[in-house]
Amino acid sequence: xxxxxxxxxxxxxxxxxxxxxxxxxxxxxxxxxxxxxxxxxxxxxxxxxxxxxxxxxxxxxxxxxxxxxxxxxxxxxxxxxxxxxxxxxxxxxxxxxxxxxxxxxxxxxxxxxxxxxxxxxxxxxxxxxxxxxxxxxxxxxxxxxxxxxxxxxxxxxxxxxxxxxxxxxxxxxxxxxxxxxxxxxxxxxxxxxxxxxxxxxxxxxxxxxxxxxxxxxxxxxxxxxxxxxxxxxxxxxxxxxxxxxxxxxxxxxxxxxxxxxxxxxxxxxxxxxxxxxxxxxxxxxxxxxxxxxxxxxxx
Amino acid sequence: xxxxxxxxxxxxxxxxxxxxxxxxxxxxxxxxxxxxxxxxxxxxxxxxxxxxxxxxxxxxxxxxxxxxxxxxxxxxxxxxxxxxxxxxxxxxxxxxxxxxxxxxxxxxxxxxxxxxxxxxxxxxxxxxxxxxxxxxxxxxxxxxxxxxxxxxxxxxxxxxxxxxxxxxxxxxxxxxxxxxxxxxxxxxxxxxxxxxxxxxxxxxxxxxxxxxxxxxxxxxxxxxxxxxxxxxxxxxxxxxxxxxxxxxxxxxxxxxxxxxxxxxxxxxxxxxxxxxxxxxxxxxxxxxxxxxxxxxxxxxxxxxxxxxxxxxxxxxxxxxxxxxxxxxxxxxxxxxxxxxxxxxxxxxxxxxxxxxxxxxxxxxxxxxxxxxxxxxxxxxxxx
Numbered sequence: 001x002x003x004x005x006x007x008x009x010x011x012x013x014x015x016x017x018x019x020x021x022x023x024x025x026x027x028x029x030x031x032x033x034x035x036x037x038x039x040x041x042x043x044x045x046x047x048x049x050x051x052x053x054x055x056x057x058x059x060x061x062x063x064x065x066x067x068x069x070x071x072x073x074x075x076x077x078x079x080x081x082x083x084x085x086x087x088x089x090x091x092x093x094x095x096x097x098x099x100x101x102x103x104x105x106x107x108x109x110x111x112x113x114x115x116x117x118x119x120x121x122x123x124x125x126x127x128x129x130x131x132x133x134x135x136x137x138x139x140x141x142x143x144x145x146x147x148x149x150x151x152x153x154x155x156x157x158x159x160x161x162x163x164x165x166x167x168x169x170x171x172x173x174x175x176x177x178x179x180x181x182x183x184x185x186x187x188x189x190x191x192x193x194x195x196x197x198x199x200x201x202x203x204x205x206x207x208x209x210x211x212x213x214x215x216x217x218x219x220x221x222x223x224x225x226x227x228x229x230x231x232x233x234x235x236x237x238x239x240x241x242x243x244x245x246x247x248x249x250x251x252x253x254x255x256x257x258x259x260x261x262x263x264x265x266x267x268x269x270x271x272x273x274x275x276x277x278x279x280x281x282x283x284x285x286x287x288x289x290x291x292x293x294x295x296x297x298x299x
Numbered sequence: 300x301x302x303x304x305x306x307x308x309x310x311x312x313x314x315x316x317x318x319x320x321x322x323x324x325x326x327x328x329x330x331x332x333x334x335x336x337x338x339x340x341x342x343x344x345x346x347x348x349x350x351x352x353x354x355x356x357x358x359x360x361x362x363x364x365x366x367x368x369x370x371x372x373x374x375x376x377x378x379x380x381x382x383x384x385x386x387x388x389x390x391x392x393x394x395x396x397x398x399x400x401x402x403x404x405x406x407x408x409x410x411x412x413x414x415x416x417x418x419x420x421x422x423x424x425x426x427x428x429x430x431x432x433x434x435x436x437x438x439x440x441x442x443x444x445x446x447x448x449x450x451x452x453x454x455x456x457x458x459x460x461x462x463x464x465x466x467x468x469x470x471x472x473x474x475x476x477x478x479x480x481x482x483x484x485x486x487x488x489x490x491x492x493x494x495x496x497x498x499x500x501x502x503x504x505x506x507x508x509x510x511x512x513x514x515x516x517x518x519x520x521x522x523x524x525x526x527x528x529x530x531x532x533x534x535x536x537x538x539x540x541x542x543x544x545x546x547x548x549x550x551x552x553x554x555x556x557x558x559x560x561x562x563x564x565x566x567x568x569x570x571x572x573x574x575x576x577x578x579x580x581x582x583x584x585x586x587x588x589x590x591x592x593x594x595x596x597x598x599x600x601x602x603x604x605x606x607x608x609x610x611x612x613x614x615x616x617x618x619x620x621x622x623x624x625x626x627x628x629x630x631x632x633x634x635x636x637x638x639x640x641x642x643x644x645x646x647x648x649x650x651x652x653x654x655x656x657x658x659x660x661x662x663x664x665x666x667x668x669x670x671x672x673x674x675x676x677x678x679x680x681x682x
Binding site: 023087109191197 | 322324332336342343346350353354355464465466478485534585586592620
């Protein structure tokens with residue numbers, strides 16, 4: 001599948017994959033593909049950052065290589081590790097064959113067959129369907145040393161394994177990096193990337209997304225859910241609901257056979273939208289009742 | 300060079316002067332980006348330049364202003380200057396007094412008048428009811444004071460233990476470092492000598508919330524210098540100042556020169572020596588910042604006298620939330636110049652149950668007292 005040629009093509013590509021982008025995101029993504037730069041997506045949790053990479057991989061028919069970041073992520077789990085049991089076995093076999101002291105043994109056991117490839121290394125390899133989409137998810141969860149290492153990988157698209165030498169990608173992967181901003185990622189890394197902030201969607205776009213993702217909800221429930229969620233986002237809650245919560249809520253309401261919002265159902269399902277007890281306590285009662293009224297009037 | 304290239308360069312220069320650090324590589328990238336899109340569509344040009352030039356969400360608004368002004372007509376230098384002023388007044392070079400250290404170096408300086416009064420009148424220890432927005436003029440620091448402050452801060456030992464990370468380095472420990480073991484074995488030719496590794500421990504991030512309201516005024520200068528020294532002495536420190544509103548001054552504090560840092564901080568903060576709304580401020584912190592700075596086992600240090608204009612409204616919940624979001628919450632309270640302190644104020648009573656470590660300081664005149672108070676072993680867990 002060819003890369004999109006214009007911003008409109010990029011937007012259309014995502015839309016066909018069930019992702020409704022705004023113009024800014026389509027522009028950033030188009031330029032990232034065109035200029036072969038990593039795309040750095042930042043925004044609150046549940047905004048659809050990871051989804052961009054998934055949809056992109058599906059629609060371009062490329063492999064998706066995902067590196068989930070966490071504190072203490074190191075080279076052994078991000079790039080490569082040697083398969084020690086197999087190496088040990090090779091040494092035993094060599095000894096049994098009387099080659100235990102052979103000088104060539106060191107070379108033999110550091111063979112690519114004994115290498116366990118982790119996501120970053122896999123992303124640099126040649127893939128049948130073309131360069132893969134490399135998703136580096138929640139980069140803010142790692143620590144600074146890993147960021148520094150990543151900086152090196154992303155500038156040259158190569159990694160060095162002391163025993164084997166340097167492995168370089170023939171075709172660099174399409175890189176999407178996401179961050180929930182639980183920590184500031186260093187400027188040096190951001191400088192290599194194109195940057196896009198994923199904000200909460202406007203009501204109009206949220207309705208379009210809901211329609212694309214949960215079409216069985218119908219226009220009425222769709223409009224009411226979006227109206228209520230948008231009201232919640234204006235309340236200065238500890239954790240306002242993201243797009244993921246909107247979609248979950250629509251699914252939950254459908255599972256309860258709700259065709260429109262009413263106070264009782266809303267109160268019963270608030271936990272799908274709000275994840276902190278303080279927030280739920282604040283919304284339950286009057287605020288929820290007013291929100292339901294507004295939602296019913298909205299459509 | 301094309302007219303477009305010239306314009307992009309001028310635009311980048313403008314952004315740079317408005318405080319966005321852009322390298323020359325960015326200009327080249329921006330030009331590449333503009334060639335890839337239809338530059339007849341203004342919105343697309345905006346998004347394309349935005350995604351190239353902006354590196355943090357906080358820069359977005361500044362970029363939008365700059366873009367609107369610059370590209371409304373074709374680029375013009377006359378506009379450029381006025382925009383610069385509008386966008387970031389604090390970056391304008393104001394006529395600033397020569398730092399005291401330079402005068403010290405020339406030996407021309409006379410004895411400076413004492414800024415901190417010896418005895419603080421009781422009136423200062425109360426809080427003003429109106430939100431006063433005023434700026435503050437701190438005397439700059441002498442070379443000797445600076446050296447002393449640096450030395451003192453190095454002796455600071457907060458009552459927190461290092462946290463173990465998930466990283467390892469060679470050294471004695473229960474874990475075997477397979478990679479090192481194999482390498483050594485191949486080198487030695489078949490003899491297996493187990494190499495071991497141990498966990499790396501590290502200082503946790505520190506988040507300081509410092510009260511700068513009227514009742515804290517006597518300590519403000521010292522606290523700022525303390526915070527500057529701490530910020531520059533270790534990594535992962537975030538500093539917030541508050542009175543009636545909350546200001547993140549971490550970037551300002553990172554200026555190496557303490558006078559420059561303090562100047563920038565005083566310009567950034569709009570509510571010096573006014574009242575305090577601790578509950579509201581902590582609420583703002585919890586909503587907007589706690590998830591961004593309290594990750595990775597951060598320790599929070601709250602410096603406040605606990606005198607709250609709102610009489611402790613909503614304070615208890617916000618303190619509880621803060622307490623639950625950090626690894627350890629330390630409260631340094633310099634209120635009490637009187638030995639017989641009792642937590643009678645509503646604010647103090649609302650806050651006390653939620654701190655891990657309460658450090659009242661009865662006589663806080665200098666950095667020495669401050670550091671001694673913070674470094675002392677844990678006395679008691681607050682009830």
